[in-house]
Amino acid sequence: MSAASSLPAQGAAMAAASGWRRRLADLLYRRSTLALLLLLVPPLLWFGVVYLGSLLALLLQSGYTFDDFTMAVTPDWTLDNFRALLDPRHPLFDANIDIVLRTLAMACAVTVAGAVIAFPIAYYMARYARGAWKGFFYVAVMLPMWASYIVKAYAWTVILARGGIVYWCVDTLGLDGVLEAVLALPLVGGTSLSTSHLGRFLVFTYIWLPFMILPIQAALERVPASLLQASADLGATPAQTFRTVILPLAFPGVVAGSIFTFSLTLGDYIIPSLVGPSGYFIGNMVYTMQGSIGNIPMAAAFTVVPIVIIGLYLTAARKLGAFDAL
Amino acid sequence: MHSDPRAPWWLRLMAWGGLAFLHFPLLVVLAYAFNTEESAFSFPLQGFTLRWFAEAFGRDDVLAAIWLSVKVAGAATLLALLLGSMAAAALYRRNFLGKDAITLMLVLPIALPGIVTGIALLSTFRLAEVEPSFWTIVIGHATFCMVVVYNNVVARFRRTAYNLVEASMDLGADAFQTFRHVVLPQIATALLAGGILAFALSFDEIIVTTFTAGHERTLPIWLLNQLGRPRDVPVTNVVAMVVMLMTMLPIVLAWKLTQGTETVAGSGK
Numbered sequence: 001m002s003a004a005s006s007l008p009a010q011g012a013a014m015a016a017a018s019g020w021r022r023r024l025a026d027l028l029y030r031r032s033t034l035a036l037l038l039l040l041v042p043p044l045l046w047f048g049v050v051y052l053g054s055l056l057a058l059l060l061q062s063g064y065t066f067d068d069f070t071m072a073v074t075p076d077w078t079l080d081n082f083r084a085l086l087d088p089r090h091p092l093f094d095a096n097i098d099i100v101l102r103t104l105a106m107a108c109a110v111t112v113a114g115a116v117i118a119f120p121i122a123y124y125m126a127r128y129a130r131g132a133w134k135g136f137f138y139v140a141v142m143l144p145m146w147a148s149y150i151v152k153a154y155a156w157t158v159i160l161a162r163g164g165i166v167y168w169c170v171d172t173l174g175l176d177g178v179l180e181a182v183l184a185l186p187l188v189g190g191t192s193l194s195t196s197h198l199g200r201f202l203v204f205t206y207i208w209l210p211f212m213i214l215p216i217q218a219a220l221e222r223v224p225a226s227l228l229q230a231s232a233d234l235g236a237t238p239a240q241t242f243r244t245v246i247l248p249l250a251f252p253g254v255v256a257g258s259i260f261t262f263s264l265t266l267g268d269y270i271i272p273s274l275v276g277p278s279g280y281f282i283g284n285m286v287y288t289m290q291g292s293i294g295n296i297p298m299a300a301a302f303t304v305v306p307i308v309i310i311g312l313y314l315t316a317a318r319k320l321g322a323f324d325a326l
Numbered sequence: 327m328h329s330d331p332r333a334p335w336w337l338r339l340m341a342w343g344g345l346a347f348l349h350f351p352l353l354v355v356l357a358y359a360f361n362t363e364e365s366a367f368s369f370p371l372q373g374f375t376l377r378w379f380a381e382a383f384g385r386d387d388v389l390a391a392i393w394l395s396v397k398v399a400g401a402a403t404l405l406a407l408l409l410g411s412m413a414a415a416a417l418y419r420r421n422f423l424g425k426d427a428i429t430l431m432l433v434l435p436i437a438l439p440g441i442v443t444g445i446a447l448l449s450t451f452r453l454a455e456v457e458p459s460f461w462t463i464v465i466g467h468a469t470f471c472m473v474v475v476y477n478n479v480v481a482r483f484r485r486t487a488y489n490l491v492e493a494s495m496d497l498g499a500d501a502f503q504t505f506r507h508v509v510l511p512q513i514a515t516a517l518l519a520g521g522i523l524a525f526a527l528s529f530d531e532i533i534v535t536t537f538t539a540g541h542e543r544t545l546p547i548w549l550l551n552q553l554g555r556p557r558d559v560p561v562t563n564v565v566a567m568v569v570m571l572m573t574m575l576p577i578v579l580a581w582k583l584t585q586g587t588e589t590v591a592g593s594g595k
């Protein structure tokens with residue numbers, strides 16, 4: 001550095017370069033709006049063009065016409081795709097609404113089950129685990145969340161298969177009759193665990209569970225201990241404190257977690273195709289429509305269903321204060 | 327368990343039971359990778375062998391899938407790091423019209439189901455007559471990876487004191503020097519953590535990938551195809567274990583990096 005600046009030519013060159021940089025830096029500092037724009041333009045361009053552009057193109061195509069005989073898409077506007085989803089007189093309405101209701105029912109069941117299983121874990125993490133144990137619990141919940149999705153789904157197909165671990169346990173305990181009886185139930189059952197609604201529900205609940213635990217834990221962490229002491233001082237039993245103080249304060253966390261479990265179930269098509277009885281989910285329908293049939297307009301119309309449902313859900317969640325708990 | 331004696335036994339049971347539930351399938355994947363049985367799944371396991379590891383890593387399709395996934399995740403991570411941290415730097419301090427809309431837009435790709443992003447990109451690529459390729463996968467992945475980088479970096483920015491930047495400027499450093507010597511060291515671990523999360527997210531992504539990949543096979547797509555045909559069970563088990571560890575281990579590192587960053591050096595009031 002000192003050797004370089006002792007050479008006059010190089011020193012002048014550096015001064016010129018730093019003068020140029022200096023002026024630009026000063027300009028950016030004084031015109032901070034300009035700096036802001038320069039920073040924002042690339043990400044905004046990316047999102048505006050690639051992402052929002054694609055979403056708009058998708059919506060546009062949901063109004064295109066698909067010819068069943070030539071299997072060709074033409075840009076002729078029609079509402080037929082949406083009538084197939086919303087108009088009971090449309091010949092495909094019954095089949096389509098079945099798919100929507102099946103998916104919605106599963107998303108709701110998974111969300112409720114997730115909240116019920118997650119709450120005690122989150123509560124223990126937030127209120128009782130201390131020091132190193134707290135870190136341990138956090139990592140122990142986070143790791144399964146980040147372990148590969150497809151590997152977790154695969155693990156469950158192995159666990160639930162005939163001859164697999166669950167069947168071996170049931171057999172060893174002599175509970176075959178109980179399992180048969182459960183699988184014979186309508187809405188829950190199926191021919192075997194891995195082809196039943198119960199199996200699919202179990203896998204969904206498992207895979208999204210960490211997404212429920214962490215927001216609830218975060219919400220519970222923020223409940224001040226002084227409130228609990230005050231509640232106790234004022235004579236509330238632990239159960240009353242839980243019901244009237246802790247639960248209302250933790251509820252936004254539950255709603256925040258439910259956004260993930262609900263939205264992820266609504267859009268998934270891998271698990272429904274790997275585990276559970278035949279019968280499509282919204283995701284499978286979208287995938288089949290675009291893939292093997294090539295009916296992108298109908299696939300696009302189907303994706304509007306989760307977008308609308310999640311839009312409504314997010315609006316409600318926002319009212320419940322879930323965004324502050326995210 | 328030893329942390330606090332006041333927790334009632336049933337709560338301890340539920341908490342530890344929940345943890346066991348979360349880890350049970352991961353242990354199953356670990357165990358089956360070493361199983362000697364070739365053709366099917368049965369329980370109890372038949373025996374212990376390392377044979378399938380050699381076989382899995384001798385297969386060209388497995389190696390090609392791993393290499394493609396690494397390249398895709400690397401490219402998506404770089405893009406996400408660049409664009410995500412720019413967005414974070416622009417949004418953390420100032421309030422302006424449309425800021426909430428921009429924040430919402432950044433979160434949208436992970437708030438909406440993957441199929442929406444996937445089919446939207448696919449249909450647009452078709453309209454634009456872009457053939458699915460390596461780059462179409464990267465575009466899809468970078469879009470949803472950006473938000474994890476953004477979240478990490480924006481959180482760190484909010485905890486760093488802006489007066490350090492002003493002090494640096496007052497002492498005669500220009501914006502670039504300030505960025506390199508003051509800002510970058512403060513956000514470095516957040517960038518690294520965000521990058522690791524983005525890499526793991528991309529490495530594991532399957533739903534958006536199925537739409538944008540065309541004939542390319544990333545590792546998760548390879549696994550998904552494998553599930554449709556129960557041949558090669560032992561190789562599948564080994565690959566499943568490797569994929570699981572590839573995404574889990576870096577996450578621990580990312581967690582370590584963001585530990586104890588509530589107070590960034592020099593930000594004390």
